[in-house]
Amino acid sequence: MKKNRCFIIAEIGNNFTNFSQAKKLINLAVKAKVDAVKLQTFNADTLSSKHAMFDMKNTGKVSQYNLFKKYQINENLHQKIFIYCKKKKIECFSTPAHPNDVDLLEKFKVKYHKIGSDDAINIPLLKYVAKTKKKIILSTGMCDLKEIKNSVKTILRYNKKLSLLHCVSDYPAKKEEINLNIITSLKKQFPKIKIGFSDHTLGPLASLCSVVMGAEIIEKHFTHDKNANGPDHMLSADFKEMKWLVDSIRDFEKMAGNGKKSPTKAEKKNAKNNRKSIVAIKDISKGDKFNFKNLGIKRP
Numbered sequence: 441m442k443k444n445r446c447f448i449i450a451e452i453g454n455n456f457t458n459f460s461q462a463k464k465l466i467n468l469a470v471k472a473k474v475d476a477v478k479l480q481t482f483n484a485d486t487l488s489s490k491h492a493m494f495d496m497k498n499t500g501k502v503s504q505y506n507l508f509k510k511y512q513i514n515e516n517l518h519q520k521i522f523i524y525c526k527k528k529k530i531e532c533f534s535t536p537a538h539p540n541d542v543d544l545l546e547k548f549k550v551k552y553h554k555i556g557s558d559d560a561i562n563i564p565l566l567k568y569v570a571k572t573k574k575k576i577i578l579s580t581g582m583c584d585l586k587e588i589k590n591s592v593k594t595i596l597r598y599n600k601k602l603s604l605l606h607c608v609s610d611y612p613a614k615k616e617e618i619n620l621n622i623i624t625s626l627k628k629q630f631p632k633i634k635i636g637f638s639d640h641t642l643g644p645l646a647s648l649c650s651v652v653m654g655a656e657i658i659e660k661h662f663t664h665d666k667n668a669n670g671p672d673h674m675l676s677a678d679f680k681e682m683k684w685l686v687d688s689i690r691d692f693e694k695m696a697g698n699g700k701k702s703p704t705k706a707e708k709k710n711a712k713n714n715r716k717s718i719v720a721i722k723d724i725s726k727g728d729k730f731n732f733k734n735l736g737i738k739r740p
Contacts, residue, residue, distance in 0.1 A: 446651050446689050450662035453480030454511045454672045459520045464664055472682040476531035484508035486538040522548045539568045557581030557609045570598035579638045581609030607638035612675040623653045644677055644685035651689050
């Protein structure tokens with residue numbers, strides 16, 4: 441991550457099932473100029489019991505195990521994706537859901553591990569990931585502050601390279617429940633930790649607003665088609681939205697500046713013509729007293 445530059449992640453996990461689909465998403469992400477694409481690395485057998493159910497707007501009522509079984513990706517597909525991302529010069533990492541998944545990702549020499557909100561208080565997994573010494577990005581959906589503090593304390597015991605993402609784990613998340621002021625609260629609570637935003641709202645506006653409020657990392661689900669079959673397509677940004685978001689964030693970064701109030705180079709030049717000064721408004725003879733009858737204030 442570059443200093444003072446928001447790190448923008450296109451989350452493509454669960455939006456593909458084969459290399460052709462993944463390749464299409466990676467190409468679009470590169471074209472949108474995001475910084476990284478992120479996968480989800482899991483095995484249904486170690487992630488969910490066969491009795492667990494989803495009942496959300498983006499999934500309907502469905503077996504978690506069956507859904508995860510459909511979208512889990514094997515080692516061979518992981519390898520193809522990591523090789524292709526290296527070729528396209530875009531960062532690639534993933535969210536592991538089990539120590540076995542961490543071991544798999546370590547084979548590909550990832551620079552980051554993302555911890556999803558469902559594992560934000562999974563202390564054994566947090567310890568296991570922290571001990572890899574890789575950079576960790578931790579989502580905090582469904583957490584209260586006490587839980588976040590405990591997870592942060594656990595990770596920092598083994599690894600100081602930690603970032604936190606404010607997140608609302610609802611799919612799609614409602615605008616009135618996003619509470620972006622939490623970003624400010626987290627920055628005050630953890631002044632030495634990068635704070636970002638994992639966005640599950642519809643549209644890119646919440647992500648842009650979060651950057652204005654100080655978010656240094658953005659994670660946004662990404663799709664080639666919002667109407668495609670799958671649980672996350674409907675709440676994902678398509679190419680047009682992601683490109684708008686990236687361009688808007690980069691424009692904001694240019695406009696934000698350093699906070700120091702002083703005239704710009706252009707203003708110094710313009711001041712010569714635009715700032716008003718004292719001028720004579722009639723002939724003044726030697727010995728006349730200056731007053732508002734013979735002096736005025738005008739642009740020179």
